[in-house]
Amino acid sequence: MQTNTISATGILNLDPSCTPWEQRLNTLLNAGLGAGADLVEVFLERTDHLGVLAEQDKITSVSPAFGMGAGIRVFRGVRDGFVSTNDLSDAGLAEALDQALAMLQLERSTLSGSSAFQGLSALKNFAATKHDWLDRTPNLDVITQRLLEGTQCLERLGQHLDVRRSSFSRDWQEVLVAASDGTFARDIRLHQSSGLSVLAADGDHRASIARRYGSTDKPNDLCDWAIEASAQEVCSSASTMLRADYVDGGQMPVVLANRFGGVIFHEACGHLLETTQIERGTTPFAECIGESIAHPAVTAIDEGLSDGAFGSLSMDDEGMEPQRTVLIEDGVLKRFISDRAGELRTGHARTGSGRRQSHGFAAASRMRNTYIAAGPHSINDLIGSVDRGLYCKSMGGGSVGPTGQFNFSVEEGYLIENGSLGKPVKGATLIGEAKEVMPRISMCADDLDLAAGYCGSVSGSVFVTVGQPHIKVDSITVGGR
Amino acid sequence: MGHAPLNVSALRDRLHQLASREGITQWDLGASRSNSASVQVDRGEAKQLKASQRSSITVRVWNRDGLVGITSTSDLSDAGLEKALMGAHQASAFGNADDVPHFSPLAKAPTDPLDRPLKNSEGIQSLLKNLLEAEKELLSRHPAIETVPYNGLNEGSSERIYLNSDGALRQAQRTQASLYLFARAEEAGRKPRSGGAVRLALGSAELDLNGCIDEAAERTISHLNYKPIDTGRYLVCFTPEAFLDLIGSFSSMFNARAVLDGVSLSKADTIGQQLAVPFFNLIDNGLHPAHVGAMPFDGEGTPTRALRLIGDGRLESFLHSEATARAFGVQPTGHAGLGAKVSVGPDWFEVHRSEGATLPGDHLDHRTTSDSFVLIESLNALHAGVKASQGSFSLPFDGWLVNGGERISVEAATVAGDIRELLRSIVQIEADPIVTHEGVCPHVWVDGLAITGEA
Numbered sequence: 001m002q003t004n005t006i007s008a009t010g011i012l013n014l015d016p017s018c019t020p021w022e023q024r025l026n027t028l029l030n031a032g033l034g035a036g037a038d039l040v041e042v043f044l045e046r047t048d049h050l051g052v053l054a055e056q057d058k059i060t061s062v063s064p065a066f067g068m069g070a071g072i073r074v075f076r077g078v079r080d081g082f083v084s085t086n087d088l089s090d091a092g093l094a095e096a097l098d099q100a101l102a103m104l105q106l107e108r109s110t111l112s113g114s115s116a117f118q119g120l121s122a123l124k125n126f127a128a129t130k131h132d133w134l135d136r137t138p139n140l141d142v143i144t145q146r147l148l149e150g151t152q153c154l155e156r157l158g159q160h161l162d163v164r165r166s167s168f169s170r171d172w173q174e175v176l177v178a179a180s181d182g183t184f185a186r187d188i189r190l191h192q193s194s195g196l197s198v199l200a201a202d203g204d205h206r207a208s209i210a211r212r213y214g215s216t217d218k219p220n221d222l223c224d225w226a227i228e229a230s231a232q233e234v235c236s237s238a239s240t241m242l243r244a245d246y247v248d249g250g251q252m253p254v255v256l257a258n259r260f261g262g263v264i265f266h267e268a269c270g271h272l273l274e275t276t277q278i279e280r281g282t283t284p285f286a287e288c289i290g291e292s293i294a295h296p297a298v299t300a301i302d303e304g305l306s307d308g309a310f311g312s313l314s315m316d317d318e319g320m321e322p323q324r325t326v327l328i329e330d331g332v333l334k335r336f337i338s339d340r341a342g343e344l345r346t347g348h349a350r351t352g353s354g355r356r357q358s359h360g361f362a363a364a365s366r367m368r369n370t371y372i373a374a375g376p377h378s379i380n381d382l383i384g385s386v387d388r389g390l391y392c393k394s395m396g397g398g399s400v401g402p403t404g405q406f407n408f409s410v411e412e413g414y415l416i417e418n419g420s421l422g423k424p425v426k427g428a429t430l431i432g433e434a435k436e437v438m439p440r441i442s443m444c445a446d447d448l449d450l451a452a453g454y455c456g457s458v459s460g461s462v463f464v465t466v467g468q469p470h471i472k473v474d475s476i477t478v479g480g481r
Numbered sequence: 482m483g484h485a486p487l488n489v490s491a492l493r494d495r496l497h498q499l500a501s502r503e504g505i506t507q508w509d510l511g512a513s514r515s516n517s518a519s520v521q522v523d524r525g526e527a528k529q530l531k532a533s534q535r536s537s538i539t540v541r542v543w544n545r546d547g548l549v550g551i552t553s554t555s556d557l558s559d560a561g562l563e564k565a566l567m568g569a570h571q572a573s574a575f576g577n578a579d580d581v582p583h584f585s586p587l588a589k590a591p592t593d594p595l596d597r598p599l600k601n602s603e604g605i606q607s608l609l610k611n612l613l614e615a616e617k618e619l620l621s622r623h624p625a626i627e628t629v630p631y632n633g634l635n636e637g638s639s640e641r642i643y644l645n646s647d648g649a650l651r652q653a654q655r656t657q658a659s660l661y662l663f664a665r666a667e668e669a670g671r672k673p674r675s676g677g678a679v680r681l682a683l684g685s686a687e688l689d690l691n692g693c694i695d696e697a698a699e700r701t702i703s704h705l706n707y708k709p710i711d712t713g714r715y716l717v718c719f720t721p722e723a724f725l726d727l728i729g730s731f732s733s734m735f736n737a738r739a740v741l742d743g744v745s746l747s748k749a750d751t752i753g754q755q756l757a758v759p760f761f762n763l764i765d766n767g768l769h770p771a772h773v774g775a776m777p778f779d780g781e782g783t784p785t786r787a788l789r790l791i792g793d794g795r796l797e798s799f800l801h802s803e804a805t806a807r808a809f810g811v812q813p814t815g816h817a818g819l820g821a822k823v824s825v826g827p828d829w830f831e832v833h834r835s836e837g838a839t840l841p842g843d844h845l846d847h848r849t850t851s852d853s854f855v856l857i858e859s860l861n862a863l864h865a866g867v868k869a870s871q872g873s874f875s876l877p878f879d880g881w882l883v884n885g886g887e888r889i890s891v892e893a894a895t896v897a898g899d900i901r902e903l904l905r906s907i908v909q910i911e912a913d914p915i916v917t918h919e920g921v922c923p924h925v926w927v928d929g930l931a932i933t934g935e936a
Binding site: 064104105246280 | 553663861
């Protein structure tokens with residue numbers, strides 16, 4: 001059964017070549033500038049979401065959703081007003097513009113009033129080759145079959161599994177961005193994510209393990225998913241962690257695995273290099289360009305370009321093509337991640353990092369694919385250098401607070417004793433502050449790898465990639481029992 | 482404040498017409514619509530002013546085989562409704578035959594009246610003026626308070642609808658306003674510290690601005706004098722907010738859906754068992770007068786009601802949807818969402834001690850006790866540090882080490898444990914329940930919790 005007909009294709013089209021959007025947007029932007037705004041930006045989107053869940057050997061949830069909306073942002077000086085609406089009619093958009101203008105105590109006289117607006121530039125159409133992506137994604141028959149294959153693999157490969165789950169989500173988004181500086185760009189994005197999770201239980205022992213994989217712009221990604229290998233990884237972790245002891249807390253060196261281990265840089269430092277943090281006064285690095293803020297072993301990059309990576313973009317949500325931004329080079333701070341408002345308010349040039357969850361949020365400077373670059377060492381070099389510490393093989397989520405203190409949980413850990421891996425341990429939470437921890441990342445291995453994730457912040461939840469090679473942190477607080 | 486109510490009769494008639502055309506005889510619909518305005522400021526200037534109008538509907542249909550499908554959309558137009566209905570019908574081919582939701586048997590039952598008068602909006606310029614003044618006042622409270630990096634003042638209205646092909650029709654509106662102020666303070670040569678406060682009200686004119694400023698200032702200043710803490714086991718006192726956060730993170734213990742799915746610490750036969758110390762009581766009361774966000778019915782149209790979950794330490798009830806209630810042979814409790822797989826969740830917790838009980842820690846009072854203890858003000862990173870299906874938690878926290886009445890802020894530390902052990906290790910539930918923005922709870926004392934510090 002084909003269910004891709006549950007798609008946005010039946011609702012308002014955003015393709016300016018076959019709809020009067022260009023004229024409508026010109027009118028709106030002209031009216032906004034005519035009212036005295038310095039800049040007006042309109043973000044339009046259509047979305048089509050599908051979530052499917054398999055539990056044990058049944059499909060237990062199929063959840064399609066579709067929608068559309070607009071976000072209108074008006075700048076006057078460094079201030080801005082933002083209004084979002086689901087009403088894309090002429091009247092609805094005009095009302096939203098009026099509201100945004102009124103926030104800045106501006107008022108338009110008529111929609112046809114004159115202004116300094118020079119008209120929209122030629123459309124940058126990043127969507128031109130992507131129109132069939134939604135139709136090329138697997139249909140529900142295929143999706144459900146793949147997910148059931150996942151739970152069956154878990155059953156076959158796991159032990160003591162009380163709960164087996166396999167899930168898939170597909171987020172299709174068409175966006176059209178227009179601004180009174182002439183910006184006019186359109187894109188279609190496709191993010192797909194699949195995952196496995198289990199709950200192993202044996203008497204009082206319990207372990208829950210989950211893995212999630214994600215891609216951008218790869219319609220057939222679910223069919224290419226190596227389910228058996230993923231299930232093997234999940235079952236192996238669950239089996240190991242089922243009877244693991246809780247870790248003893250304290251200060252100790254840790255070795256963090258590659259892929260999702262990159263959450264340490266994301267939380268400890270990445271957020272503090274977003275211009276939104278300069279605006280808030282919550283980053284200790286605001287005046288540190290050109291200064292050493294990390295160990296010389298650390299080079300860190302944020303980019304939106306890696307093929308198929310979850311945080312990759314053809315354009316950001318302000319119509320700018322993403323860049324490869326070297327944030328830290330050999331320990332020295334080089335750049336901040338910046339969006340339109342960040343450039344306006346902090347002077348740091350835009351990096352194609354203006355991102356938002358949906359039309360309901362104003363764009364903000366956000367990470368994309370963020371990772372620590374590979375170093376010269378082997379994993380054995382790192383583990384062999386630790387007398388007593390913790391090896392974090394798999395990480396959970398984390399966060400960073402207003403003082404720069406970060407945290408993240410360890411899903412699968414092992415003690416390191418005399419340079420070798422010891423028994424598995426669970427229940428660890430790592431906490432620290434960027435200024436203290438970044439200089440302690442003293443060794444990087446040669447096995448850089450990336451992992452998909454979601455990042456929630458000021459402009460909502462966005463798709464990101466974290467990554468790193470195996471790294472060693474000389475000392476960090478490991479919370480435990 | 483807000484907008485004219487949705488025309489529910491027209492929505493119902495249109496859906497009925499579309500369903501009849503497609504041969505769909507059983508369907509229901511949940512809809513919501515909201516308007517909101519919010520402001521943020523930064524050191525005396527407006528930072529961002531924001532407004533939104535949002536709408537969404539979820540349509541659920543039962544096909545000829547009795548299987549259920551849903552589709553959600555933000556498009557409330559006729560075209561959007563038609564597309565959602567068709568989408569739900571298509572998705573129903575993949576409905577779970579082993580777990581088919583029915584209409585709630587209480588979807589037409591009377592709801593308890595909620596005394597929540599709708600409040601007029603003050604307007605965004607008024608919000609801005611009030612927030613600028615609040616920020617200025619907070620910045621003036623201590624020279625070390627340099628910024629209020631996280632702040633916001635919001636007001637809005639929302640509406641929820643439930644209707645079904647069996648004639649149920651629910652509609653409710655509410656208004657709500659919120660204020661949050663999180664200050665950052667830094668003294669020369671010392672680490673930055675922060676503290677904050679939140680207030681909710683039915684309208685922005687009713688918000689306790691001064692109380693929020695006072696609390697944010699007091700909390701921030703109280704963290705300026707900080708020290709690392711030794712790793713070890715401590716007598717811990719949770720503030721009401723911290724305890725409610727913790728118990729809320731483990732609400733799957735009381736969630737019938739989680740029990741049926743095997744991801745809860747509880748089993749069906751856990752009802753009646755002693756989960757906590759015998760003087761501990763937990764009620765979910767979505768109708769509590771202080772619950773600003775209260776709605777009179779849940780996603781399936783079941784009336785909201787108070788439900789005792791733990792009485793004198795024993796598990797008495799689970800939170801239910803229609804389907805889980807049917808599986809357990811009880812009535813739905815008004816805690817359901819609306820989805821392909823109906824979710825279940827709590828509304829508003831109340832914690833209190835049993836009347837007349839004598840507690841082992843009755844001498845403990847967080848304001849006066851001379852014992853050494855750790856006062857946990859707030860728990861952080863609950864999304865990452867709580868393993869609800871395992872019962873364990875390991876969480877960074879903000880708080881103080883209290884010795885002989887002197888409070889010293891804890892520099893950076895985590896608290897870890899097992900929720901089942903914690904509930905059995907409570908030594909004191911103070912007498913005075915405190916109304917917070919997320920529930921009602923006194924200070925709760927637990928002995929022997931593991932804390933990891935940097936000392």
